[in-house]
Amino acid sequence: MRFEPGTLAVLIGVSGSGKSTFAARYPSSWTLCLDAYREMATDCAADQSATPVAAEIQDLLLDARLARGLTTIVDSTALMPHVRTKLLARARYWQRPTTAVLFDVPLDTCEAQNASRARVVPARVLYDQHRQLPTTQQLRAEGFTEVRLALAMVTAPAGPGR
Template identity: 40%
Template sequence: MTTDLSPLYPQLPENALIVLIGASGAGKTTLARTWPAFQVLSLDTLRGWVSDDEGCQEASGDAVDALHLLVDRRMARRRNTVVDATNVTRDARAPLVAAAKRHNMPAIAVVLGTPEAVCLARQVPRPDNRTVPADTVRVQHQLMVHSHQSLRAEGFNEVHFAENLYRLEPFLRRLGEARDADLGLDGSNGLGDLLLVRRVFGPEILPLWQWKHRSGVAGGDRVAEIRLGQLHLTLALRRDVDGEGDYAFDVMVPCPFDPECRGYAWAPADNITSLHRALTGPLDNHEDVVCSVHGGFDDVDQEADEHDHDDDPEGRADLEAQHADAVRT
């Protein structure tokens, strides 16, 4: 495949106002995601910002006001801006084009000519508050078709159809650059080992994550701590799960077999919910908990347990609670 695709696919200006035009379900949001997130102004997202509900149609007026304000401020800074909204009427497009002209920025119309039947089919799996009625979609599609001939007259510098855009290469290049930055291959510190942390637990946990160097609590595996105030969780990075070389995390929990156990018990932690359950207790008796002294539920050596608490269940519960507090605080 040739790498020089520019003769076949038009290149957009580096900085411009790019207005996506298409009926609901045409694929505007999918296309918009090929640009960096900060450059995209989504009407749905703005509805969420002003009302906590992206599907709240009553918030559309406020969302449009916010959209126009942000477009104007970004045009003033000469920032590339993509407007993700239906924009099928001239009245909807006029304030956007005016903002671009006010700040001497090019305005680019990108028409998504997705067939009407496809737009209608894409409404089916959407939640009720995000589903656009079929009659509305048909009207939007007709307006999109009829608007194409008038876009130049409205002030757009260029008009393109989405299927002709050269978006895959810059999208893949941007993702590759982000990946190199995460790994530190661009000369920066990068995220390094935190890549796996982010993939499993999400980016929000990264500011709380600290690797504990020279810790021996995980049998030689790397140990980390998530701490906020007095509460913390201890985790182990397992580099050879099931002997197959896979990576995974365990989180430390109280030993479920002996509240006075001096070993270290671990439960699998494969998402952020696992961490919440470890902190609050429901993970303590997970079937896959393994203690460094007692093993797992399938191979606990009851004879090696010198503490028989069967006759004192209340005392056992108190000890378990104390041990749980010791692990988590």
């Protein structure tokens, strides 16, 4: 998936839906990840008490990148509308295009992928996250310049020519 230069791409999906795997296809300097900042602050990516500090770090780096017109990928669940609203506001401030990359992955797929991770998210959390998944229409109404589905890229098997 290609992004217009300077785009803010927000990955939106349940834990275990393939967001970080998707982000890893791009230069690491493009990706802002709350889990990484929580881990830097506390030695534990799952420590939710570090989220406010992680969000401050993300905001500083986001502004630095958007001010320079650099393509930026935000790798977090981004399931809560207020989180997306804040990200959209930053992109609007810097006059940058926005792309929502929606990981509309079946819950059972997320559960299977989650089970193979080093840091397993509890099943009830995955269920709650899945219920919060926005629709493409919601994301367009929120103001994303473009909305793309990532389902095919996550669930399609790797093969020749991919």
